[in-house]
Amino acid sequence: MNFKRILILGFVFLSTTIITAQQDVCVSSSSSDDLLMELNTIDKCLHDKESAEKEMPKPRTKRYLRTRRNSYYYKLRKNLSAINSTKNKAPKKEVKARDVYLGEVTEQPVLLVSGNNANYKGNLKDVLNNYINDNLVYPESLKERGVEGIVWTSFIIDANGGVKNIVALGPINGELLEAEATRIIKGLPKFKPGKIDNELVNVKHLMAINFEIGK
Structure with missing residues (x-):
């Protein structure tokens, strides 16, 4: 016991x-x-x-890989992400439109400028002439040599509101005049595109720029 x-x-x-x-x-x-x-x-x-x-439920633990910010793999991953984000961006679509002359449009292109300058409103031909007279720079070397003349220009105001296909033809020895005419047309502000019956169109325009000493 x-x-x-x-x-x-x-x-x-x-x-x-x-x-x-x-x-x-x-x-x-x-x-x-x-x-x-x-x-x-x-x-x-x-x-x-x-x-x-x-x-009792077991606590969950998160596992993750820490990468040093100055490491090769961190920089490589960052660069790849930047490339992928750039590729995924949708490119800006250009409006495809037919070419017409200014006299054919039902709505003329409108020069988009800041302020309420009356010289830049109304008929497109008058607006362009006023803009060019305000911004034209006569080449000094041609002034000294007494070179004058008319530069004939042609260009297109496209359906996206930009200017393209600029051509300039000036007098003999007037290469600098042609360059100045091209510069000023290329520097035109954006336009509200022209239309034919609510259809956006590319508007062809011909314009003479007169270079006259003492004007």
Whole structure:
């Protein structure tokens, strides 16, 4: 009988040591004399604890790779991203339109300038003449040599409001006059495009620019 009691006490001590090592202690409410009740209490406590641990969700951890900002791979990835974003940008679509002369349009192109300058409103021919007179620069070297003349120009005000296909033809030895005429037409502000019955069109225009000393 004493041997059986010692065996039970040893088993209780061993169970208590294991529980303490796990840093979780199960406490029984029974007295020290009732050894069978003590073992049942400890066993139930351990069972409840194991069930609670199984039910507790494990915290999720995010794994990510840290890359040094000055590393080769960081710079390479950044450059590739920039290239891809540039490729994905939709190119600006040009309006395709037919070519017509100024006399054919139902709505003339309108020069888009800031302010309320009356000289830049109304008939397109008058507007262009006023703009050129205000911005023309007579080449000094030609003034000294007394070179004058008319430069005939042709250009297109396209359906996107820009100017293209500029051609300039001036007098003999008037290359500088042609260059100045080309410069001023190329520097024209944007236009509101011309139309024929609400259809955007490219408007061809012919214009003479007069270079006259003392004008």
